[in-house]
Amino acid sequence: MPLKEYQRTPEFTDADTPAGLLHGHRTKAGVWGRIVLLEGNLRYCLEDGSARAWILSPARPAWIPPDLPHRVEFLGPARFYVSFWR
Numbered sequence: 001m002p003l004k005e006y007q008r009t010p011e012f013t014d015a016d017t018p019a020g021l022l023h024g025h026r027t028k029a030g031v032w033g034r035i036v037l038l039e040g041n042l043r044y045c046l047e048d049g050s051a052r053a054w055i056l057s058p059a060r061p062a063w064i065p066p067d068l069p070h071r072v073e074f075l076g077p078a079r080f081y082v083s084f085w086r
Contacts, residue, residue: 003032003085011038011081014074021082024069032085033064040078045071056080 012018024047027033035044037058044062045053047069055075056062064070064082 005034005083005085007084009082011079013079014040014077017072017074021072024071026067026069027064027084029067030086031066034083034085035062035064035072036081036083037061038079038081040080041075042078042080043073043075045073047071 012021035042035056037056037060039058042056043053044056044064054060054062056072
């Protein structure tokens with residue numbers, strides 16, 4: 001069964017992103033997230049002890065697996081949203 005988007009956050013910027021997204025957090029079991037950049041760049045960091053991180057851009061969104069601790073870091077001005085899929 002394919003994933004289906006069921007919710008989307010408002011657009012966030014470096015000025016109004018909720019603090020919780022900048023610290024380790026996770027999606028619920030069975031829920032995938034997708035970080036979509038509209039402008040700028042973010043660093044998507046796993047908080048699972050692996051120290052893995054990726055630079056996201058409008059051409060390079062990120063899928064967030066269910067229940068995986070992660071956070072984002074701003075690399076300058078950016079605008080993005082997060083969509084949720086199940």
